[in-house]
Structure formats: C-alpha cells, structure tokens
Amino acid sequence: MASIRKRQKGWQAQIRRKNHPSISKTFRFKTDALHWGRQQEARIERGEQAAHGIRYSEMRLSDLLERYGQEVTPKKLSAYKEIYRIGRLLRHSISEIFLSNLRAHHFAQFRDERLEQAGSQTVRHDINLFSHVLKTAKIDWGIPISNPVQEIRKPPISKPRDRRLKPHEEELLLEGCKGSSVSYLRPIIIIALETAMRRGEILAIRWDDINESQRTLRIPVTKNGHPRVIPLSSKALTTLLGTPRGISERVYEVSPNAFRLAWERLRKRVGIKDLHFHDLRHEAISRFFELGLSIPEVALISGHRDPRMLFRYTHLRAEDVAEKIHSMQSTGKID
Known part of the structure; x- marks a missing residue:
C-alpha cells in the first residue's frame, strides 16, 4: 500500500515494492495522492511498469533527493550520514521548488542561510550533495535538467583543525x-x-x-x-x-x-x-x-x-x- 505523508505544500504518495524502483509524487490534496497511489499499485499488480512516473513539469527537487536517498546513498560507506543530511535538506523550503523553476539564485540563498547556522565545510557538503543529485538525475535517470549549483560560489574551505589533547x-x-x-x-x-x-x-x-x-x-x-x-x-x-x-x-x-x-x-x-x-x-x-x-x-x-x-x-x-x-x-x- 502506498505511504502518504504531509509535505510543506501538499501530500506525497510513495510506493516501495521489491524488485521495483521506488516511486513518489506530491499532490495538493490528500485524496489525489491516495488515488494516484492506488493506480500505480494496480499497474504493478497487472505486471505493467509503474511510472517513476512523474512528468518533468511536476517534478520537485524533493523527488530527486528522495530517489537519490533510496537508490544511491545506501551503496555508500557513510550512508547513515548522508541519509541524515538528505532528511535535513528535505525539510528546507528549497526542496519544494519545481525543477523547471530551479535556478542558481535558489542555491545561493540556501548557501547564505545555512552559513548563518553551520560552518563552511558543512555547507560545502550540502552544496556538493545537491550537485551530485542533479548530475545523477541527468546522467543516470535521463531527466533533462541543468545543474545550477555549478554556477554559484562555494564557501571557502575551513582552516584545518589543530586541536590536540592538553596534558591532563x-x-x-x-x-x-x-x-x-x-x-x-x-x-x-x-x-x-x-x-x-x-x-x-x-x-x-x-x-x-x-x-x-x-x-x-x-x-x-x-x-x-x-x-x-x-x-x-x-x-x-x-x-x-x-x-x-x-x-x-x-x-x-x-x-x-x-x-x-x-x-x-x-x-x-x-x-x-x-x-x-x-x-x-x-x-x-x-x-x-x-x-x-x-x-x-x-x-x-x-x-x-x-x-x-x-x-x-x-x-x-x-x-x-x-x-x-x-x-x-x-x-x-x-x-
């Protein structure tokens, strides 16, 4: 059965089935999310290919982040760290922007906001993750999207820590x-x-x-x-x-x-x-x-x-x- 959860600007339906790619889509109304979920599950039961199935015009950055977290992150050595990072990025308003509207200034604004809360190295990790998600979407998933992250300035690399234990x-x-x-x-x-x-x-x-x-x-x-x-x-x-x-x-x-x-x-x-x-x-x-x-x-x-x-x-x-x-x-x- 499709899982339904509340997002900032609507309701997201997500379907996970063994031997099938995870699929998700966000709707304004919960009833629409439930209806779409039932449709996709019926297609899987009939042996049809369920749509990973969101039209480009309907895709948000959150759709890419979630798919990346399900398909790419688990293969990494430090997966638990990246899962936490993706969860935090999904809670930020930038994740709700449609891919067709996504521009460099959105990531620049995200960068400046995060620098008020975290160190430059942490923010660089966030920006690098965004960039790799977009690159993966274009190369591996065939989604026709540019990578506006490449157009912004990254925070300077932090000075390496020189902390050593004091004698006691x-x-x-x-x-x-x-x-x-x-x-x-x-x-x-x-x-x-x-x-x-x-x-x-x-x-x-x-x-x-x-x-x-x-x-x-x-x-x-x-x-x-x-x-x-x-x-x-x-x-x-x-x-x-x-x-x-x-x-x-x-x-x-x-x-x-x-x-x-x-x-x-x-x-x-x-x-x-x-x-x-x-x-x-x-x-x-x-x-x-x-x-x-x-x-x-x-x-x-x-x-x-x-x-x-x-x-x-x-x-x-x-x-x-x-x-x-x-x-x-x-x-x-x-x-």
Whole structure:
C-alpha cells in the first residue's frame, strides 16, 4: 500500500515494492495522492511498469533527493550520514521548488542561510550533495535538467583543525569513562589514540580482523576504499583482546549514533570543550611523528595515500620540538 505523508505544500504518495524502483509524487490534496497511489499499485499488480512516473513539469527537487536517498546513498560507506543530511535538506523550503523553476539564485540563498547556522565545510557538503543529485538525475535517470549549483560560489574551505589533547585531558577522558553506563567507551578511546583509526573503522572491527601472533589488525573497509593492515601496540592489542566476546562478529557492537551520544555525554561530564572524537586521530598521528616514525611508516598506519594530506593531521608542538633539540644537543647527537 502506498505511504502518504504531509509535505510543506501538499501530500506525497510513495510506493516501495521489491524488485521495483521506488516511486513518489506530491499532490495538493490528500485524496489525489491516495488515488494516484492506488493506480500505480494496480499497474504493478497487472505486471505493467509503474511510472517513476512523474512528468518533468511536476517534478520537485524533493523527488530527486528522495530517489537519490533510496537508490544511491545506501551503496555508500557513510550512508547513515548522508541519509541524515538528505532528511535535513528535505525539510528546507528549497526542496519544494519545481525543477523547471530551479535556478542558481535558489542555491545561493540556501548557501547564505545555512552559513548563518553551520560552518563552511558543512555547507560545502550540502552544496556538493545537491550537485551530485542533479548530475545523477541527468546522467543516470535521463531527466533533462541543468545543474545550477555549478554556477554559484562555494564557501571557502575551513582552516584545518589543530586541536590536540592538553596534558591532563587524556586522563580526564579515561577517568570519566568510569562514570559511564557503557563499557565500550574507554577501550574505543584507547584504540583511537593507539592506532589513529577513524570512528567508523573502530566500530567495524571484527574478531577475525585481529592477528594476535603478528600483532596486526586488518581494516578491510576504509574511507578511501583501500584496505590496510596496521601494527598494534601492546596497549592496543591488550585492549582489543580484553574486550568481552559476545555472539557478534564485531568487537564493539554499537551504532555510530549511539557512540556519538556517549562521547558527547562524556565530554560534557568531564568539562572538556571543543574536542571532537576525530581530534584523537590528529593526536595519534602527531604522537607517531614525535616517536620518530617516518612518513611512510605513519602513512601505513593512518591510511593516507598523499603525504600532503598527512601533514594536515600533524600538529607538532613547538615546545616538544624544542625539548627534542635540547635533548639531542645535551647527548652530543647534534652540535
């Protein structure tokens, strides 16, 4: 049966059937949406091809966003993030504009409004998603539409974060985990600082990925699409093997959103401001360099294929370099 939901300017009927493309259409009146839904379902039952079936003159940007979210987004590694982003874009008034009326100034206005609410990098992600949706609609779905997003200026790229842990913050975080009701928080923080793994990579660790004898961990699914095997420190290996083993093949059976909420509660509980979980990756990579690891060695662990990108994550402290120089001078390694 077609699902009917209220939209800003009408009622949308949506039909999802196995082995059939999802179809939807928006109407001014609920009765029209119900009638169209019954018609399309009858066509499917008779073995006819249901219209993906909206005439171009009736298509809104929301129709493209919804189809993209159903057909393209689920194939992506970070699908859960994009699903959330699409949902937010669908709630914006720009999604209700007919494709035939869509112009660059609509996206420029969207950009300026969003910049008052979010950072430039977030807004760039929104704009890039719009652009890819329109490009997919034209190339893959045969919809005769231009891409006005290409005509607007994107916000400047944000300055890379250089946030590192202050001397007491690691201890604060780990101690704060004792007051948490979730057992996975402390080991995941330790793994992040010991391996420079991303949150999604850590949450996807499977028991079979751990090679205890070789002290390595295989990461089969990564952000850049290239699997890698990383060395494990004694602390990292002990932490992984010390995790109670359940029936799941994953070491940490927790969703990305549940972990995000647990991290935010921890950060607020211990009073640490402006610290993202991803900053632990920055911290770990910087520590690798401070230990004396070479660029190829650090790249092997972090997964960066371009050394220039690696430098963005490397935030050495001047006082630490000064101490290293002093130590080398005092031992006669340099004059």
